Amino acid sequence: MVYENPDGVMIGLEIHVQLNKLKSKMFCGCSTDYHDAEPNTHTCPVCLGLPGALPVLNREVVKAAIKVGLALEGEIAEETQFHRKNYFYPDLPRGFQTTQYDYPIVSKGKVVIEGEDGEHEVGIWRAHMEDDPGKLVHIGSIEKSKGVLIDYNRSGMPLIETVTAPDMRSPKEARRFLDKFRNILEYLDVFDGNLEGAMRMDANVSVYGGTRVEVKNISSHKGVEKALLYEIMRQKNVIRRGGEITQETRHFDEARGVTIGMRTKEEAEDYRYFREPDLMPMKVSDWTPKIKETLPELPDAKRARFIEQYGIADMHAKALTSKIMLADFYEGVCKKGTDPKQAATWIADVLLGELNYRDLVISSYDGSTIGCINDKDHSIANSTRVADMVDLVALFTDGKISDRAAVEVIRTILDGEEEKTPLQVIEEKGLFKAEDDLVTKAVAEAITENEAAVQDYLGGAEKSLNFLVGQVMKKTKGTADAKTAREMLVKELKG
Amino acid sequence: MTAKWMSVAEIKQKIGESSAEEVTADYLEAIKKSKINGYVTVSDRALEKSKEIDSEGHKGPLAGVPIAIKDNISVQGLPNSCGSRMLENYVPPFNAHVIEKLIEAGAVILGKTNMDEFAMGSSTESSYFGPVLNPWDLERVPGGSSGGSAAVVAAGEAPFALGSDTGGSIRCPASFCGVVGLKPTYGAVSRYGAVAYANSLEQIGPLANNVEDIAVLMDVIAGHDARDSTSVPEEKTDYQAALKDDIKGLKIGVPKEYFGEGISPGVEKAVWDAIHHCEALGASWEEVSMPHTKYALASYYIIAMSEASSNLARFDGTRYGFREAGETWHSLISKTRAEGFGDEVKRRILIGTYALSAGYHDKYYLKALKVRTLVKQDFEKALSKVDVLMAPTMPNPAFKVGEKIEDPLALYLSDVNTVPINLAGVPSMSVPCGFTDGLPVGLQIIGKPFDEPTLLRTAYTFEQNTDYHSRRPPEVA
Numbered sequence: 001m002v003y004e005n006p007d008g009v010m011i012g013l014e015i016h017v018q019l020n021k022l023k024s025k026m027f028c029g030c031s032t033d034y035h036d037a038e039p040n041t042h043t044c045p046v047c048l049g050l051p052g053a054l055p056v057l058n059r060e061v062v063k064a065a066i067k068v069g070l071a072l073e074g075e076i077a078e079e080t081q082f083h084r085k086n087y088f089y090p091d092l093p094r095g096f097q098t099t100q101y102d103y104p105i106v107s108k109g110k111v112v113i114e115g116e117d118g119e120h121e122v123g124i125w126r127a128h129m130e131d132d133p134g135k136l137v138h139i140g141s142i143e144k145s146k147g148v149l150i151d152y153n154r155s156g157m158p159l160i161e162t163v164t165a166p167d168m169r170s171p172k173e174a175r176r177f178l179d180k181f182r183n184i185l186e187y188l189d190v191f192d193g194n195l196e197g198a199m200r201m202d203a204n205v206s207v208y209g210g211t212r213v214e215v216k217n218i219s220s221h222k223g224v225e226k227a228l229l230y231e232i233m234r235q236k237n238v239i240r241r242g243g244e245i246t247q248e249t250r251h252f253d254e255a256r257g258v259t260i261g262m263r264t265k266e267e268a269e270d271y272r273y274f275r276e277p278d279l280m281p282m283k284v285s286d287w288t289p290k291i292k293e294t295l296p297e298l299p300d301a302k303r304a305r306f307i308e309q310y311g312i313a314d315m316h317a318k319a320l321t322s323k324i325m326l327a328d329f330y331e332g333v334c335k336k337g338t339d340p341k342q343a344a345t346w347i348a349d350v351l352l353g354e355l356n357y358r359d360l361v362i363s364s365y366d367g368s369t370i371g372c373i374n375d376k377d378h379s380i381a382n383s384t385r386v387a388d389m390v391d392l393v394a395l396f397t398d399g400k401i402s403d404r405a406a407v408e409v410i411r412t413i414l415d416g417e418e419e420k421t422p423l424q425v426i427e428e429k430g431l432f433k434a435e436d437d438l439v440t441k442a443v444a445e446a447i448t449e450n451e452a453a454v455q456d457y458l459g460g461a462e463k464s465l466n467f468l469v470g471q472v473m474k475k476t477k478g479t480a481d482a483k484t485a486r487e488m489l490v491k492e493l494k495g
Numbered sequence: 496m497t498a499k500w501m502s503v504a505e506i507k508q509k510i511g512e513s514s515a516e517e518v519t520a521d522y523l524e525a526i527k528k529s530k531i532n533g534y535v536t537v538s539d540r541a542l543e544k545s546k547e548i549d550s551e552g553h554k555g556p557l558a559g560v561p562i563a564i565k566d567n568i569s570v571q572g573l574p575n576s577c578g579s580r581m582l583e584n585y586v587p588p589f590n591a592h593v594i595e596k597l598i599e600a601g602a603v604i605l606g607k608t609n610m611d612e613f614a615m616g617s618s619t620e621s622s623y624f625g626p627v628l629n630p631w632d633l634e635r636v637p638g639g640s641s642g643g644s645a646a647v648v649a650a651g652e653a654p655f656a657l658g659s660d661t662g663g664s665i666r667c668p669a670s671f672c673g674v675v676g677l678k679p680t681y682g683a684v685s686r687y688g689a690v691a692y693a694n695s696l697e698q699i700g701p702l703a704n705n706v707e708d709i710a711v712l713m714d715v716i717a718g719h720d721a722r723d724s725t726s727v728p729e730e731k732t733d734y735q736a737a738l739k740d741d742i743k744g745l746k747i748g749v750p751k752e753y754f755g756e757g758i759s760p761g762v763e764k765a766v767w768d769a770i771h772h773c774e775a776l777g778a779s780w781e782e783v784s785m786p787h788t789k790y791a792l793a794s795y796y797i798i799a800m801s802e803a804s805s806n807l808a809r810f811d812g813t814r815y816g817f818r819e820a821g822e823t824w825h826s827l828i829s830k831t832r833a834e835g836f837g838d839e840v841k842r843r844i845l846i847g848t849y850a851l852s853a854g855y856h857d858k859y860y861l862k863a864l865k866v867r868t869l870v871k872q873d874f875e876k877a878l879s880k881v882d883v884l885m886a887p888t889m890p891n892p893a894f895k896v897g898e899k900i901e902d903p904l905a906l907y908l909s910d911v912n913t914v915p916i917n918l919a920g921v922p923s924m925s926v927p928c929g930f931t932d933g934l935p936v937g938l939q940i941i942g943k944p945f946d947e948p949t950l951l952r953t954a955y956t957f958e959q960n961t962d963y964h965s966r967r968p969p970e971v972a
Binding site for chain 2: 045048049050051052053054055056057084086088090093094095096148150270272273274277278279280
């Protein structure tokens with residue numbers, strides 16, 4: 001099957017990623033750990049742009065950028081070069097941003113995603129380093145704001161801006177690209193995507209090969225998908241009505257799900273780029289091979305290895321490697337002697353499903369516990385322990401509990417107020433599988449007490465068997481294994 | 496005997512005999528009687544600091560020695576106005592690297608010296624705080640932009656001073672005021688804490704009444720600083736060790752382009768006399784050609800103004816400094832910059848913005864960079880054959896206050912012999928070499944990158960065998 005792309009949609013993305021796992025800012029020694037701090041407490045003369053203060057490039061930023069470039073299979077520059085991008089804005093303390101212009105640290109990379117019609121390659125035009133401005137805090141909504149406060153804690157945070165080719169053909173592909181891209185960055189351990197402002201996206205989109213429109217500053221993957229869906233519809237309708245798409249920049253109103261025009265090309269700013277005289281080029285060509293050696297196993301390679309090493313299905317391998325923390329959790333469970341296939345089923349199918357149902361996203365893994373936070377409300381947290389998963393799978397495979405009971409254990413642990421082990425939950429709820437003679441007794445009783453159903457079944461009404469199974473379950477208070485009960489009933493009735 | 500006009504060595508001796516307090520008091524007294532408007536801010540802490548030095552028995556090389564600092568070099572707790580209304584009340588919360596070094600050495604900061612607004616000018620007339628007057632003739636300018644630093648040294652209001660030199664801003668006023676000034680090699684002295692006018696061109700450097708004090712100050716302020724990425728991690732140079740009265744065998748190049756049209760005959764004569772004097776002291780000279788000199792001025796101004804347009808963007812009234820209220824942020828920033836900057840600063844920001852704009856960037860900025868490379872090559876070539884170059888620092892002696900301020904082009908043209916040095920990044924000194932119509936003339940000695948020792952030795956030898964440096968301006972004596 002080949003995806004036809006009926007509306008000729010072309011989507012390109014620009015993604016700003018904050019390297020918030022590094023210890024210090026891009027050009028000064030200020031800590032990057034400001035997310036819970038009072039405004040304007042993580043600042044110094046350099047990131048406040050006081051007259052006379054000078055930038056010094058943090059080498060760790062360059063190393064992280066090279067790591068990202070290698071993971072994106074890109075070409076790495078021989079040396080660092082920085083330019084000034086000049087514009088006035090109150091969050092920009094020096095009146096210019098330090099960025100890379102015609103010689104980015106990374107060029108010509110690619111990412112393979114699950115496209116509309118199978119594997120689909122998205123080209124990476126470039127990835128470059130730049131510093132983050134401060135943050136404007138509007139009093140009220142952006143349109144009606146009565147005033148603005150400025151917090152420079154964010155000023156000087158290291159960013160990597162990645163620019164893709166317009167290779168995505170649907171909002172879904174854009175979303176998949178972003179999921180994969182974020183996954184890769186988390187594998188590299190250069191950023192924590194759950195922190196506020198960690199990832200900000202601009203999307204370029206055109207239909208029927210026409211003029212492209214840029215939607216700026218979208219803060220979530222879902223937001224990008226929504227903004228693109230709206231923008232494609234808008235563009236198609238403008239054309240349908242005989243109008244023309246103008247090259248412009250639009251703002252995405254996440255609450256209303258619409259894009260709003262901000263400025264047209266005529267109003268586009270001239271950034272007057274020129275080489276930053278305060279930073280000398282830093283030669284990095286000899287760093288790259290060393291960094292390459294220390295590159296961790298990336299999602300695609302891990303997925304292939306999981307299939308090979310653990311003999312699990314590709315679907316499971318893909319799900320398990322979709323987050324580095326989840327992959328590590330899985331391997332943690334396997335290392336304790338758990339059957340890898342069973343572990344894959346219980347983690348990828350059941351646990352992940354239950355987390356999704358509760359809007360929980362995995363945010364950490366410390367070697368023994370996986371931490372989650374609620375996607376919509378970061379104050380809600382949850383966790384699952386390796387040891388519990390190991391015990392649960394063992395209890396199931398040893399035939400001590402039914403699959404239904406195992407699912408209930410997971411749900412109870414996730415929803416419970418207190419921390420409990422699977423064994424505690426099973427004991428409290430009496431979820432142990434019933435003894436065989438108890439089931440045999442229930443089967444016999446169900447047959448003698450339900451003459452009519454027995455006759456119906458023997459007369460060919462298969463549904464009546466379900467009723468009898470239900471009766472057995474009722475008599476055993478749900479501790480019987482439904483499958484076993486069914487088999488025993490059939491054996492008893494049909495010999 | 497007052498400490499006024501004493502060398503650093505003499506001051507140290509006086510401190511030993513009496514006290515640092517007495518020395519500082521002598522200078523504060525001279526400043527009080529000043530006729531030249533050299534200081535924007537006189538430090539209230541200077542006397543107290545000198546007493547501390549006395550009581551603590553500081554062992555630093557400049558213990559108790561007073562110094563004046565150009566008002567674009569950050570001193571914690573003192574306003575750093577840059578000669579501008581924009582920063583009139585801006586007090587930096589940190590010290591420049593050179594200030595840290597001076598404090599470590601025990602120096603007593605007398606105050607901050609007047610300058611052309613944001614170091615843009617060659618006459619110190621563009622200061623928001625009024626022009627500095629030349630101690631040799633109070634109707635004349637002291638040169639610029641470090642006019643305050645040069646004038647207070649010449650007038651005996653500080654034994655020595657720090658200035659900054661983007662296109663001649665140390666050498667020009669040194670020449671006009673009859674003092675010694677050194678623009679170090681680009682990267683020799685950390686710029687951390689000096690307010691940028693044109694980052695790729697400028698250096699902080701010393702001004703003093705004699706060559707020895709220049710070396711003393713360089714030994715304190717020069718050296719690598721990790722906070723300035725353009726600071727070069729060279730091995731520490733011993734500048735005072737270079738002070739030898741011996742230039743036998745020294746090869747001098749005389750670039751004919753530096754004696755071009757418009758040079759005053761008095762300046763030309765004084766400079767040639769100096770070259771011949773050096774010849775008599777055992778050096779030899781030959782004419783050299785630096786064919787791209789004539790393009791240097793245009794290249795310099797385009798680069799400097801382009802960088803300035805970006806450097807000065809931060810002064811928007813949002814965080815610190817002057818603010819003119821506005822209905823919106825855009826009107827606030829427009830009004831702030833309209834009221835806070837003077838005409839020359841606005842002119843340079845506008846030209847720089849223009850030169851960097853889309854459609855003009857390649858034609859002006861990029862071309863200027865290419866010329867810069869050619870000018871640099873001129874120096875490499877010339878200095879591969881000779882040890883130093885000698886030329887007039889300024890083609891003319893100090894002009895009258897108001898004479899050129901209405902004609903910016905004429906003012907820019909007077910920088911013709913100083914700006915090529917900044918484009919090339921090489922070190923250069925101006926030393927007093929004579930007088931014309933009672934006004935000092937400066938001899939410019941230009942050297943190879945990081946070869947300040949040869950410059951110092953040449954200047955020292957010349958000084959030991961002449962007496963121009965020991966003459967004092969009669970009007971302020």
